[in-house]
Amino acid sequence: MKHSITLGKVSKFMGLGFLTTFKDLFTGKLEKEDFKNFLRKVVVPLASIFLFIGLWHAGSKSLYNIEADFRINKALEEQGQVAADAVAACIALGEDSSCQPNTLPSPAQVWGSYKSLLRDHNIISADKAAFIEKTAVLNEKRVADGKDPIVYTGRPSFVDQIFRSLQTVFAGFLLALLIAVPLGIFIGLSPTLKSSFNWFIQIFKPVSPVVWYLLVFMIVKTLLIGSSEDSSFTISFISVGLCSMWATLVNTAMGVSSVDKDYINVAKVLKLGTFQKIFKVVLPSSLPLIFTGLKITLSVAWMVLIAIELLAQSPGLGLFVWEEFQNGANDSNAKIIVAMFVIGIIGFLLDRLMLTIQNWVSFDKTDAI
Amino acid sequence: MAYLELNNIYKTYGQGENETEVLSNINLSIEEGEFVAIVGFTGSGKTTLVNLINGLLEPTKGEVLFKGEPVQGTSHERGVIFQNYSLLPWLTVGQNIFMAVKEAFPKKSKTELNTIVADYVDMVSLTPAINKRPKELSGGMRQRVAVARALAMKPEMIIMDEPLGALDALTRGNLQDEILNIWGKDKRTALLITNDVDEGIYMADRIIPLRPGPNATLGPEFKIDIERPRDKTEMNDNANFKETRNAIIEYLMDIGEERKSEAKAEFVLPDLSPKDFVNQFK
Ligand SMILES: Nc1ncnc2c1ncn2[C@@H]1O[C@H](COP(=O)(O)OP(=O)(O)OP(=O)(O)O)[C@@H](O)[C@H]1O
Ligand SMILES: [Mg+2]
Numbered sequence: 001m002k003h004s005i006t007l008g009k010v011s012k013f014m015g016l017g018f019l020t021t022f023k024d025l026f027t028g029k030l031e032k033e034d035f036k037n038f039l040r041k042v043v044v045p046l047a048s049i050f051l052f053i054g055l056w057h058a059g060s061k062s063l064y065n066i067e068a069d070f071r072i073n074k075a076l077e078e079q080g081q082v083a084a085d086a087v088a089a090c091i092a093l094g095e096d097s098s099c100q101p102n103t104l105p106s107p108a109q110v111w112g113s114y115k116s117l118l119r120d121h122n123i124i125s126a127d128k129a130a131f132i133e134k135t136a137v138l139n140e141k142r143v144a145d146g147k148d149p150i151v152y153t154g155r156p157s158f159v160d161q162i163f164r165s166l167q168t169v170f171a172g173f174l175l176a177l178l179i180a181v182p183l184g185i186f187i188g189l190s191p192t193l194k195s196s197f198n199w200f201i202q203i204f205k206p207v208s209p210v211v212w213y214l215l216v217f218m219i220v221k222t223l224l225i226g227s228s229e230d231s232s233f234t235i236s237f238i239s240v241g242l243c244s245m246w247a248t249l250v251n252t253a254m255g256v257s258s259v260d261k262d263y264i265n266v267a268k269v270l271k272l273g274t275f276q277k278i279f280k281v282v283l284p285s286s287l288p289l290i291f292t293g294l295k296i297t298l299s300v301a302w303m304v305l306i307a308i309e310l311l312a313q314s315p316g317l318g319l320f321v322w323e324e325f326q327n328g329a330n331d332s333n334a335k336i337i338v339a340m341f342v343i344g345i346i347g348f349l350l351d352r353l354m355l356t357i358q359n360w361v362s363f364d365k366t367d368a369i
Numbered sequence: 370m371a372y373l374e375l376n377n378i379y380k381t382y383g384q385g386e387n388e389t390e391v392l393s394n395i396n397l398s399i400e401e402g403e404f405v406a407i408v409g410f411t412g413s414g415k416t417t418l419v420n421l422i423n424g425l426l427e428p429t430k431g432e433v434l435f436k437g438e439p440v441q442g443t444s445h446e447r448g449v450i451f452q453n454y455s456l457l458p459w460l461t462v463g464q465n466i467f468m469a470v471k472e473a474f475p476k477k478s479k480t481e482l483n484t485i486v487a488d489y490v491d492m493v494s495l496t497p498a499i500n501k502r503p504k505e506l507s508g509g510m511r512q513r514v515a516v517a518r519a520l521a522m523k524p525e526m527i528i529m530d531e532p533l534g535a536l537d538a539l540t541r542g543n544l545q546d547e548i549l550n551i552w553g554k555d556k557r558t559a560l561l562i563t564n565d566v567d568e569g570i571y572m573a574d575r576i577i578p579l580r581p582g583p584n585a586t587l588g589p590e591f592k593i594d595i596e597r598p599r600d601k602t603e604m605n606d607n608a609n610f611k612e613t614r615n616a617i618i619e620y621l622m623d624i625g626e627e628r629k630s631e632a633k634a635e636f637v638l639p640d641l642s643p644k645d646f647v648n649q650f651k
Binding site for chain 2: 266268269270276281
């Protein structure tokens with residue numbers, strides 16, 4: 001059977017059903033009964049976004065005023081009227097960062113920072129492209145001579161940081177998958193292994209990402225002793241993997257050990273071999289639970305990534321946030337908020353991605369929530 | 370020596386306080402080529418009995434002998450049609466049957482196996498649904514897949530646990546004939562669990578009631594001396610048929626009454642768990 005893949009189907013499959021409503025709106029296909037649906041799925045969410053931005057704006061403004069008043073009053077008390085006037089003027093002018101209130105940035109400031117980060121990215125990309133072009137001929141010669149090519153070592157842009165973070169999280173996720181799924185299958189298949197591993201899982205599951213980082217750091221540092229390579233990426237992705245794999249481990253073990261007795265009976269009556277039984281019966285039947293675990297693993301991995309990158313000084317969004325915080329420039333706070341939104345949106349998209357894959361492989365095609 | 374022999378079988382579930390004896394002192398012997406039907410009330414232990422014979426369960430006491438050897442685990446020689454279909458939901462109709470056929474005939478080529486699958490799918494008239502998954506089928510269609518899967522393995526003995534329960538009268542009749550057909554070819558042996566006395570009389574050589582559990586035992590057997598091939602409409606006028614049918618129904622009514630009066634006296638609820646009930650609606 002062939003399915004024609006439409007926008008509606010794909011978006012519904014991915015749990016983005018509201019896109020269909022949007023399309024209907026523009027193609028004029030909206031029926032009267034659909035109006036209520038449209039109100040609920042498009043108007044209300046949009047209104048809530050505007051409400052959120054409005055509240056944020058008002059909140060940041062009042063925080064700004066509190067901090068500004070405090071600075072002026074402090075100057076008045078400590079240095080007199082003239083100094084206070086100077087501070088007030090400085091704040092009103094908004095150029096010198098040293099006198100600016102350092103508080104929650106407004107939505108407009110954040111939007112401005114977002115655009116400036118993109119501009120920065122464009123400049124760096126152009127720079128990089130020019131560099132690569134310039135060194136292309138030279139590098140060819142160097143490679144031919146058996147020497148290492150010259151690589152661009154300039155400052156990474158915000159977008160580069162995002163990709164570094166995604167790399168780290170996928171490497172960590174892959175590690176978690178490769179460890180937790182096979183281990184979970186073994187544990188789930190044998191009650192003996194299950195009881196002997198139980199304490200292990202219970203103890204290590206709640207350990208905080210910071211401690212995992214330190215543990216991995218101790219081990220990797222020793223293993224790579226004498227090597228001049230930068231181990232921060234290795235350390236951070238291993239920490240992310242170890243920290244996030246528990247949900248998959250527990251769910252896989254649970255799925256494998258709770259396969260419907262009827263299916264096991266079928267496997268017995270057909271006399272399937274162990275291998276066949278695992279791959280044809282046990283795994284397909286526990287796939288939904290395994291994927292629920294993987295979904296949790298990926299979102300945990302993304303969540304702890306920021307903290308671990310920050311600790312490991314491994315390039316990525318975590319390090320970006322930390323450096324901006326340390327930097328204390330005029331727009332640092334706004335950049336941190338930009339990073340926050342980017343982290344949130346990517347987290348959401350990763351979750352949707354997993355849901356899509358889960359729906360794809362699952363035999364029980366329930367609608368996405 | 371009988372083909373299948375059950376000697377003093379006892380089966381208990383649970384341990385300690387929860388221990389219940391479902392089957393008590395079951396004795397049964399089936400000759401090669403015979404078709405035996407067992408009728409019984411729900412919850413009396415029919416599925417338990419079936420699982421003891423196919424090797425999924427072991428008796429607490431007593432022995433099950435198949436061709437003189439004690440039954441140890443399952444075997445391709447004894448094909449099973451499960452009461453709750455037990456199809457694998459992630460495989461299509463064709464794949465469900467293919468998996469079974471492949472295990473039963475490991476030496477056959479893929480094309481040969483596919484031909485067998487197609488034949489049996491056609492036999493249960495599911496060719497249009499061969500690429501569908503169990504979720505997309507009606508209860509009756511699923512049951513037909515389960516029948517096709519068991520028969521396609523060409524077992525020496527066919528064990529059927531209420532295989533036609535969810536079917537309408539017409540399809541039921543067709544499948545009864547198909548099963549009889551396959552049983553008649555190469556002289557196979559069959560054990561049919563059913564709750565339909567007429568079905569038992571139409572298909573079997575002997576009908577044995579299973580008395581309600583706990584401590585279910587087998588009742589007296591009823592021989593069906595009607596020439597094969599049997600004809601449904603003619604049979605209704607057959608004196609032998611009427612007599613046997615009345616005798617069995619009377620016997621079952623009597624134990625039904627017994628059970629009722631017992632229940633009245635003690636007000637104990639029978640120890641029934643709705644396990645199969647739930648599975649039927651999956
Ligand atoms: N695994 C089990 N553990 C404990 N008790 C069980 C188990 N399986 C069945 N029983 C009990 O044994 C009794 C007989 O069950 P069984 O499934 O054999 O009945 P049945 O005759 O097949 O019923 P039905 O006609 O509804 O299919 C029931 O009281 C049931 O509760
Ligand atoms: Mg049963």
